[in-house]
Amino acid sequence: MIWSNCAGCAGFVSYPADKNNAQSDPSGNLSYLHDPFHAIRLGIYDTRREITPENQISPPTRPSVCFPSPVWSFPALSSPSAVYLVLRFIRTRFFGNNTGSTMSHGKVIEVDNPVIFKALTSNGPVVVDFFATWCGPCKAVAPVVGKLSETYTNVRFIQVDVDKVRSVAQELEVRAMPTFVLYKDGQLQEKRVVGGNMKELEAAIKEITA
Structure with a gap:
């Protein structure tokens, strides 16, 4: 007798590997403590696994914030010239191929380097x-942040992927996403917005531009 365990079900359900072999199921039936489509991906099909009002699993409520893995490692940072990195960033992001034009600060800029982050x-x-x-x-909030960046053109909007620039996220003690941190003239502001409250974020923006 061959059994197939579903890793996604944390070991709560086991299924016979041979299709629809009811005799190989010692309990005589199949438990519904699983996603029925999960079983179909294992190549097993049984009409008892179909979704019915009795066994349908309600989808989880969408959270307002995301939390990273509790284990974050400090990546080894290279030590190239800070001047070179900043100049390369300015040339590619602000000027492009035409050095006579500039990019408005009313657009969100993704930063993937801690040196450039400190410069900006x-x-x-x-x-x-x-x-x-x-x-x-x-x-969900990305389009709203984009509109705010177009409205407050005197404010520099930066995006930081916590998985790419973990050292910055750890330094600023970012523990949930999205988290909005504000600076004014190089000074980190005490006020920060955690979650998708865009009205609170706009109020904080008005404070640093006053």
């Missing part, structure tokens, strides 16, 4: 959006 937060009003690509709430 050293002056003026700055809003830093700490996000993760797997974070649903981050994706």
Whole structure:
């Protein structure tokens, strides 16, 4: 007798590997403590696994924030010239191929280097959006953040992927996403917004631009 365990079900359910072999199921029936589509991916099909009002599992409520893995390692940081990194960033992000034009600060800039992060937060009003690509709430508020960046063109909006620039996220004690941190003339502001409260974020932006 061959059994197949579903890793996603944390060992709560086991299924016979041969299709629809009811005799190989010692309990005489199949438990519904699983996602029925999960069983179909194992190549096993049984009409008793179909979704019915009795066994349907309600989807989880969408959270307003995301939490990273509790174990974050400090990545080894390289030590290239800070001047070179900043100049390369300015040339590619602000000027492109035409050195006579500039990019408006009314657009969100993704930063993937701690040296560039410190350079861009050293002056003026700055809003830093700490996000993760797997974070649903981050994706939900992204369009609103984009509109705010177009409205407050005198504010520099920065995005930081916590999985790419973990050293910065750890230094600023970012523990949930999205988290919005604000700077004014290089000074980290005490006020920060955790979650998708865009009205609270806009109020904080008005404070650093007053």
